[in-house]
Structures are given as structure tokens and as C-alpha cells.
Amino acid sequence: MALVSLLLIEQILLLAGLLIVVKYLYRVTLDPLARFPGPKLAALTSLYAMSYDLSGHDPLVKHLKTLHDKYGPIVRVRSNELHIFDWKAYYTVFKQGSDFDRLTEFYNSPQFDGSFLNIPNARVAKPHRDLFVQAFSKAAINNLEPLIHEKQVIFLAKLNEAATKDRSVGLDLAFNCLTGETVIHYCYQMSLGLLDEPNFRPRLVVDIHGFAPFVAFFWYFPVIGGMLNNLIFSLPDGIIDKFFPAAMSIKAVEDQCASLINSLSKAPPDSEEVQSSIFRQALNPNKEKGQYVALQKELTADAILMLLAGTDTTAHALTFGVWAMIKQPRMWTKLREEISTVLNDTQTLSSLKSLETLPYLRAVVKESLRVSLGTSARLARVVPSAGVTLCGRRIPANTHISFSHYVYNYDPSIFEDPHTFNPDRWLGPDVATLDSHMISFSRGSRSCIGVNLAYAELYTTFAHLVRRFDLVNDGTTDEDMDWIDTFVPSFKGRLRVKLLAVE
Numbered sequence: 001m002a003l004v005s006l007l008l009i010e011q012i013l014l015l016a017g018l019l020i021v022v023k024y025l026y027r028v029t030l031d032p033l034a035r036f037p038g039p040k041l042a043a044l045t046s047l048y049a050m051s052y053d054l055s056g057h058d059p060l061v062k063h064l065k066t067l068h069d070k071y072g073p074i075v076r077v078r079s080n081e082l083h084i085f086d087w088k089a090y091y092t093v094f095k096q097g098s099d100f101d102r103l104t105e106f107y108n109s110p111q112f113d114g115s116f117l118n119i120p121n122a123r124v125a126k127p128h129r130d131l132f133v134q135a136f137s138k139a140a141i142n143n144l145e146p147l148i149h150e151k152q153v154i155f156l157a158k159l160n161e162a163a164t165k166d167r168s169v170g171l172d173l174a175f176n177c178l179t180g181e182t183v184i185h186y187c188y189q190m191s192l193g194l195l196d197e198p199n200f201r202p203r204l205v206v207d208i209h210g211f212a213p214f215v216a217f218f219w220y221f222p223v224i225g226g227m228l229n230n231l232i233f234s235l236p237d238g239i240i241d242k243f244f245p246a247a248m249s250i251k252a253v254e255d256q257c258a259s260l261i262n263s264l265s266k267a268p269p270d271s272e273e274v275q276s277s278i279f280r281q282a283l284n285p286n287k288e289k290g291q292y293v294a295l296q297k298e299l300t301a302d303a304i305l306m307l308l309a310g311t312d313t314t315a316h317a318l319t320f321g322v323w324a325m326i327k328q329p330r331m332w333t334k335l336r337e338e339i340s341t342v343l344n345d346t347q348t349l350s351s352l353k354s355l356e357t358l359p360y361l362r363a364v365v366k367e368s369l370r371v372s373l374g375t376s377a378r379l380a381r382v383v384p385s386a387g388v389t390l391c392g393r394r395i396p397a398n399t400h401i402s403f404s405h406y407v408y409n410y411d412p413s414i415f416e417d418p419h420t421f422n423p424d425r426w427l428g429p430d431v432a433t434l435d436s437h438m439i440s441f442s443r444g445s446r447s448c449i450g451v452n453l454a455y456a457e458l459y460t461t462f463a464h465l466v467r468r469f470d471l472v473n474d475g476t477t478d479e480d481m482d483w484i485d486t487f488v489p490s491f492k493g494r495l496r497v498k499l500l501a502v503e
């Protein structure tokens, strides 16, 4: 009997092995994607991509340019994923009304479940997303100046205190506290106290950064990742807190978001509480006009989305820009000279309107956005049922195609000497071409909803930081400022500086 079982197991294993071999053979021979060039291992298995993305060192996106140089504009980077480096193809896919859906496994974070981010199809997502578009319009953000200034005052005062005490500051985390606090206050009319902590190291920010190295695991093992997530979040709070502090921090924010939405939905629609909230339209949808009626669970997920999408991205642009200018201090000096034309003392704050007139400041903001990428991940989309022709090649339906900002934003044919931080490029005769290739906020129907808020924060923070302080590098290395791909870039170390207040 035992012998029969053993033989059966052996045959099952043999069959399974055979099926795997057939599957791999198919991938490199009969599979329609076998016609596309790329590393052989990548065509066979995701291990190729994983070996970079899960290594904790250089992610796959940093190797894509080399692969494109070798194989051309379309490279097969996984058995069912083609990475594309071609501007025309980019604009075909990332356009208004695009029918290329988001690839769910790259957007599968359970925390965003129910938010419009996780709806793959742009047309389906639109009514839900539209509930927030007005709240992030340029006019709405212009009215937000008092709030942005209120947060700046606290931020600058804390920096001043650090300068007085000659204390080292982790400026990247400090920027996270500022941007997080600004977006939280705007979205939820409350403070999470991110700017209150000494040394800018509030638990939420530290924990979320601590979790970053695990993000890529969820892309490649979405099912196990989802199960782990459910398991962890079902544990008693005490255990989550002890063993999974990042999960506990997220859970605390989720609970706060849920109670905020709950309280807003009970308040009278015309109350100040509701009207000053970004959820004003979502809580009072005009059904006759066909506006989307969102569930409370969906709005809670939207609230979490705003916090996580609106914090790191803006903070990164500031960090990349400041680090580059620490290494090239003449830019700091030039920027200060320009800012001083609209802000002649170090005590007051300038209006956004004045700052927006300053060409060099604009150039620094644009260049910081370019080098910081926005999202570092391969933004992946699914080819619709009709298939598509890109770069003169027919690509079948359901193929996953991806586009990385790292390849596009550092394209030497558009951005000369792309690895050099050079704001002056945005002041030259090619500025219209550069602007039309600025994709850090993405393009089309799923581009960033927070672009106006991000610009307002970038102009205001760069201007006042540069006007009030000189920065001295406190041991930060290029290796610290190198990054891994966790959907957004995550720095390997901290941007440590000391500040000298200027008169």
C-alpha cells in the first residue's frame, strides 16, 4: 500500500515537473510575447525582476535603460510584461479616456481597498474620482494658503530651534512631517501632531518608512501578501503593536479616518465641518447629475489614500532638490537672491502668487520633480481586448505593459546630461519641450489629483527654507540618498543636516 502511494506521489511530482517544463518552453517559443526581445530568464520567470526588486539594492527600474539600449524600445521584463520606452507609446497609453486598465497586482494594497486608486478602469473610476477633483483645483488650493502658511510657521520655527541648538536634523523625515501634516489638515481638518515631535520622528512616519522594504514583496506575491495582511490585522491590538508596529500605525490612521467619515456623514450637509472638508461633494452627491454615491467604507479608503499619496511624493521632491543644492551651493545662493526680491526679511512669509512669478524657483521646483520621479515603480497597464500597435509592433490583448518614470525622466534625448541636477535647463529655449515631457505627476485620466497642492507646498517650502537658512551636510552620503523602489523611491539613509539661520 505504502509503495503504491509512493509511486503515485512520484507520478504526480513528475507530471507537475513536466507541466512546469512545458509552461516554460511555451513562454520562450509559442507564446505571442516570445517575439519580443529581452533577457531569457525574464521571459521564463518573474525571478529575474524579483532578483532586483527584492534585493534591497538596485531595483529593476534602474537597469531598464541598459536593457532598452541593448534590446530596443520594447523589452520583455517578465513572462507577461513588456517594458516600453517610447514617448509616442507613452502618450498613447497615458491619455485622457485611456482604456488601458491599471494592473491590479501593482495597486493591490489592502489599505486602499475601496478607494478610487484601486479601480483599474479609468472610465469606471472617473465618477468616484470626480468627487474630489474640485477640492484639489487650483482655485481651491489658492484658498488654502493660510493653512499652508500655518504649517510652514511651525516647521520653520522647529528648524530655527534646531539651528539655535546646533542640532542635526533628518530633513527628509522633517519634510514628510510637513507634507503629511498639511495634507492631513486639509483632508481631515485635524492634526496627527506630526510636527509636534522633537527631531521630526513621529511614530507614524518612522513606522511607514520602516515598512517600505516589504512593499515589493506584495507585487510579486499578492495572494500571500493579502493573506498575511488579513492575518496581521485580525490579531489583537497589543500583539500587532508589539510585533508589527507599522501595521499598528496604519490601523490607528484607518480608525481615525473611519471615525472622521462617520462623524462627517452625521453632520448637517451645510455645516462648516462638512463644507470645509474635501469630502463635501462626496457626502452630498448630486444624484440628478449622476454623481457617484460612495459608501462610507470607500470614503475611508479615499481618506487613507490622500494621506499616503500626498506625503512622501512631495517630501521626496523637496529632499532630492535640497540634497542636490547642498552639493551645488551656488544654486542655493542664486535662489536666495531671487527670493529676496519678493521677501526682504526672514520673519514674514511670501504669498504663493509672488513666489510663482520667480523663474529660478520655478526651475528648481521642476528639476526637483524630474529627478524625484513621483513614482519610481513600473507603472503597469493592461492592453485592452482589441490589442494595440506600439512602436510598430502588435501587442496582444491582456499583455501587461509598463512604463517607468526613471527611464523617461532621465531620457538624455530630452533632458541633456540627465543625471545632473540642473534647474537652468528649465530656463532655456527648450522649456516648452521639457514641459511637454514632464510626467512626474503622470498624464491622462489617472494623473495625480494633488498636483496643485504639491506645487503650492513645493514653492512655499523651498522659498522659505532657502530664504531663512544655510544648510551644512552632517555626514549624509550619496549612498544614503540612493533609493530602492517601493512604488515611490525610498531612501537608503537619511538626509542629515545642520542649519544656520541667516539674518
Ligand code: HEM
Residues within 6 Å of the ligand: 116, 117, 118, 125, 129, 183, 305, 306, 307, 309, 310, 311, 313, 314, 315, 317, 369, 373, 374, 375, 379, 439, 440, 441, 442, 445, 446, 447, 448, 449, 450, 451, 453, 454
Ligand atoms: C510632488 C508631489 C506628487 C507627485 C510627483 C505625485 C505623483 C503622482 C503620480 C505619478 C500618480 C499616478 C500614479 C499611477 O498612475 O499609478 C499620482 C496619483 C495620485 N496622487 Fe499624486 N503626486 C504628488 C502629490 C500628491 C498630493 C499632494 C496628493 C494629495 C492628496 C496626491 C494624490 C494623488 C492621488 C489621490 C492619486 C491617484 C489618482 C488616481 O488613481 O486616479 N498626490 N500622483
